[in-house]
Amino acid sequence: MTKVIALAGKGGTGKTTTAALLTRYLLKKKLTPFLLVDADSNANLNELLELNVDLTLGTIRSELKGDLPPHITRDQFMEMKVHQALIEETGFDLLVMGQPDGPGCYCAANQHLAMTMDKLADNYRYIIVDNEAGMEHLSRMNLRSIDHLLITSDPSARGILTAKRISDITAPLKLEIKNQHLLVNRAPQPLPAALEAKINEAVTESGMALGGIIPSSDDLIHQELSGESYLKLADNAPVIQIVESIFDSIFAAD
Numbered sequence: 688m689t690k691v692i693a694l695a696g697k698g699g700t701g702k703t704t705t706a707a708l709l710t711r712y713l714l715k716k717k718l719t720p721f722l723l724v725d726a727d728s729n730a731n732l733n734e735l736l737e738l739n740v741d742l743t744l745g746t747i748r749s750e751l752k753g754d755l756p757p758h759i760t761r762d763q764f765m766e767m768k769v770h771q772a773l774i775e776e777t778g779f780d781l782l783v784m785g786q787p788d789g790p791g792c793y794c795a796a797n798q799h800l801a802m803t804m805d806k807l808a809d810n811y812r813y814i815i816v817d818n819e820a821g822m823e824h825l826s827r828m829n830l831r832s833i834d835h836l837l838i839t840s841d842p843s844a845r846g847i848l849t850a851k852r853i854s855d856i857t858a859p860l861k862l863e864i865k866n867q868h869l870l871v872n873r874a875p876q877p878l879p880a881a882l883e884a885k886i887n888e889a890v891t892e893s894g895m896a897l898g899g900i901i902p903s904s905d906d907l908i909h910q911e912l913s914g915e916s917y918l919k920l921a922d923n924a925p926v927i928q929i930v931e932s933i934f935d936s937i938f939a940a941d
């Protein structure tokens with residue numbers, strides 16, 4: 688069965704960074720093939736992996752509103768285009784959602800898309816969805832359920848509270864979320880005791896488990912500045928070792 692991993696969290700707390708590090712992890716552990724879905728309208732996961740994007744699902748959806756080539760159904764057209772939009776790498780594919788529907792959404796296009804995505808999903812061991820801040824997105828994605836929701840937070844009291852609020856608002860979503868993990872990112876080392884207390888409090892009072900604490904990392908800062916793929920980060924970089932042990936425990940039961 689395909690497992691779905693989704694990223695959530697306040698803006699700038701490390702969702703895309705975590706998705707890139709997860710890509711590196713799944714490749715290293717040979718947990719392939721997997722599909723990366725960039726559901727941020729300001730897509731940038733591809734940049735962390737040094738991949739170019741030519742076609743997004745947003746573009747396909749708008750093409751579907753116009754005249755199609757003769758002798759092709761809308762479903763066939765959608766399927767063909769989605770395959771064109773897939774960026775195929777060794778071990779994983781990347782699909783970029785692009786701009787969402789504006790006002791006057793063409794809902795039939797979304798239905799065709801949902802069907803195509805459903806068919807596509809079966810080809811993969813994991814689907815990883817990088818989101819923009821906010822949860823509305825997740826409910827719109829036509830996912831049946833999420834196996835692991837990774838909620839990123841900055842290392843502050845208010846940040847942790849926001850992560851807890853995000854966790855709380857998942858309850859009324861029409862979407863089953865099986866496991867929620869809090870990832871406190873860019874944490875100072877050692878972790879201040881007061882922050883640790885806030886984290887423990889948030890975990891106790893919510894549906895989140897503590898996924899792990901990711902330190903602030905010069906290696907990540909340099910990697911982003913250099914524009915090189917995060918897949919090229921060294922195995923012995925401290926942040927990589929920490930993140931690998933975090934992912935080991937999160938995905939141990941999969």
Ligand SMILES: Nc1ncnc2c1ncn2[C@@H]1O[C@H](COP(=O)(O)OP(=O)(O)OP(=O)(O)O)[C@@H](O)[C@H]1O
Nearest residue numbers: 698699700701702703704820873902903904907911
């Ligand atoms: N552990 C870390 N150490 C140092 N820098 C980090 C760390 N995690 C993330 N960053 C940096 O923080 C910035 C924001 O990270 P990122 O883009 O992953 O956040 P995001 O949650 O995806 O943001 P958005 O909400 O805009 O999509 C980036 O410049 C990234 O390089």
Ligand SMILES: [Mg+2]
Nearest residue numbers: 702703727818
């Ligand atoms: Mg992002």
